[in-house]
Amino acid sequence: MGPGITWYDALGLLTTASAAKIQETYDSKASLLRPELLAGAPSAVISVASRAQEILDAARRALGDPLSREHYDETVGIRRSGGGLSRAADSPSEPGFAQSDFDFVPGDPSAEALGGLLALSDWMAPHARRPRRIDVPDLRGLFYSAAIAIVGKLDLHIQVVRLTEHPMPVDGLVVDQVPQPPAQMHRTGELMVYVWHPSR
Numbered sequence: 001m002g003p004g005i006t007w008y009d010a011l012g013l014l015t016t017a018s019a020a021k022i023q024e025t026y027d028s029k030a031s032l033l034r035p036e037l038l039a040g041a042p043s044a045v046i047s048v049a050s051r052a053q054e055i056l057d058a059a060r061r062a063l064g065d066p067l068s069r070e071h072y073d074e075t076v077g078i079r080r081s082g083g084g085l086s087r088a089a090d091s092p093s094e095p096g097f098a099q100s101d102f103d104f105v106p107g108d109p110s111a112e113a114l115g116g117l118l119a120l121s122d123w124m125a126p127h128a129r130r131p132r133r134i135d136v137p138d139l140r141g142l143f144y145s146a147a148i149a150i151v152g153k154l155d156l157h158i159q160v161v162r163l164t165e166h167p168m169p170v171d172g173l174v175v176d177q178v179p180q181p182p183a184q185m186h187r188t189g190e191l192m193v194y195v196w197h198p199s200r
Helices: 007-011 019-031 043-064 066-076 109-124 144-153
Strands: 133-135 157-162 173-178 184-186 190-196
Touching (some): 007 019, 007 144, 019 043, 043 066, 144 173, 144 190
Parallel strands (some): 157 190
Antiparallel strands (some): 133 184, 173 190
């Protein structure tokens, strides 16, 4: 899908979704792309609806079968098989020190001094910074509910332009966006999306 965007995101699902939930979501979204609902829609909508069906089919192929889902999850780093001799754990030398990790005795000057030094070292340790500029995700062909989750995940803001005057009360389809990929934008920037719904 794109950097940091998974097939789960494309369906608007959590990575813990059951196989039944994945199929239910696929069926629900695919039903909104039926020819009778697209009748009379502009050619741009028909083109994006075709792309939306391709996205849904690819997500179902990746996530619908337990073996392909397990392989996909390992590939994108959601789950990993195997393991090592022991599980990974935080240590005081890594950023992320928490006072609750240690049992200091209140009032003991040496314990309080050690706690202060550990807190200071955590504060001074380098912390990963999120980049200020990010690649614009391609939301065209995604349903609005999935697009809004992806935009939120990237700390972007969204402005919606509705293309249907009297829409059905169903999830809309993102037909266009500004800016479009491969542009970059500032994190917390605003992305404008044009959303089409079947007409009542």
